[in-house]
Amino acid sequence: MSMELTKKQTETPPERAPRPTARRQSPTTTFFRTAIPLVLAIVALTLYSNSRNSAFLTTTNFDNILSQIAVLGILAAGQTFLIIGGQLDLSVGSMVSFVAVVAAKLFGASWSTPEVVVICLGLGTGVGLVFGVIVAFLRVPPFILTLGGLSVFASLALVLSNNSPVSVASGLETLGFGQFLGLRAPAVTLIVVLIVMGLLLHFTRFGRNVYALGSSPQASFLAGLPTKRLTVELFALNGLLTGLAGLVMMARLASGDPNSGQGLELSTIAVTVLGGAALAGGRGTMIGTFLGAMVFGTVNASLTFLQVAGAYQSLVSGGILIFAVVATAAADLRSAQVRTRAGFAAALRSQVSRFVSRRPPAEAQPAPPGGSGP
Structure with a gap:
């Protein structure tokens, strides 16, 4: 009997040890950890500014803030796609200036509004396509490439305008000064762009592929994703939004x-990172980007209402960027440490379980004296 028992125990395979698993934060938890502080910051700034000036907490001022951040928010929407996909574009500011000057020149030459809109959107998209092809197929770092583009388009805008604003007698007045549903046209344009881009990012296969590309380009390629084409599409989409932002800028200034x-x-980078996007790619939300832009708009409006000198606004913007980058780096470091500790604990439990399951069986006990013999 004891021999059969021993044989069964020997033949029975040990239980499979559990794989070491690291604890991961859910996207919802990560989003709320980013969004809640931004909402609290906006509320605190609003209440403080309103305590000093009762005209701050009004519908008119809210409309003004949305209109002021319209160009910034549209650019940040395109930058969000790029950063989530592991890319970057530093030329968007100078491209806005260049597109605005081109649009003003075309209106001055009596071009029609549809023609100007198509040309400017096509110009932005074309530049984005060129950048995307260079980054995807020649593997040029986007930071260096777009930094060069920043200088090129800033210079072209100055040359084309003779270093002075080009006034527009008529053209895109509705986009700059129109009213829709009680809001100014730039604010409505911003809201529509954020909604469309949010749906594209969070509810389509293209958006899921962008997250995958930013998380691991090599794994995305091995999984069969067209990583090069996706990179080109990201830059083209960002270029399209840059062209739209240039038109909004020209319409708001009428020049x-x-x-x-x-x-x-x-x-735009500060807004995107402040909204929870990781510069390493693979993380970010469109709602977070909107909240980051609202923080910028609320800060600038507060400084204006509190009669703070305009020179301090750049100081505040730079401080927000530094804070956002440091806070993101600290959060990533803490998450990495948690994953490392969790992985070590899981591996230790696995080794102990494997050791226990592989212990040799106990030896058979001798038969008691006086038992039946053979």
């Missing part, structure tokens, strides 16, 4: 100012 987009490239 093509060659310096109107100066500094927007850094502000």
Whole structure:
């Protein structure tokens, strides 16, 4: 009996040890950890500014803030796609200036509104396509490429406008000064762009592929995703939104100012990172980007209502960018440490379980004296 028992125990395979698994934060948890502080910051700034000036917390001022951040928010929507996909574009500010000057020149030459819109959107999309092809097929770092584009388009805007704003007698007045549903046209344009881009990012296969590309380009390629084509599409989409932002800028100012987009490239990155996007790629939301833009708009409006000198606005913007990058890096470091500790604990439990399951069976006990013999 004991011999059969021993044989059964020997033949029975040990239980499979559990794989070491690391604890992962759900996207919902990550989003709320980013969104809640931004909402609290907006509320706190609003209440403080309203306590100093009761005209701050009004519908008119809210409309003004949305109109002021319209160009920034449209650019940030395109930058969100790029950063989630592991890319970057530093030329968006100078492209806005260039598109605005081109649009003003075309209106001055008596081109029709549809023709100007098509040309400017096509110009932005074409530049994005060129950047995307160079990055995808020649593997040029997007930081260096678009930094060069920043200088090129800033210079072209100055040359084309003779270093002075190009006034527009008539053209896109509705986009700049129209009213829809009680909001100004730039604010409505921003909301529509954010909704469309949010649906594209979060509810389509294209959006899921963008997240996969930013998380791991090599794994995406091995999984069969067209990584090069996806990179080109990301830059083309960003170029299209840049062209639209240039038209909105020209319509709001009623002129093509060659310096109107100066500094927007850094502000768009700050807004996107502040909204929860990771510069390493693979993370970000369109709602977070909108909240980041609202923080910028609320801060600038607060400084204006509190009669703070305009020179401090760049200081605040730079401080927000530094804070966003440091906070994101700290959160990533903490998540990595949690995953490392969880993985070590799981591996230790696996080794202990494997050791216990592989212990040799106990030896058979001798028969008691006086038992039946053979």
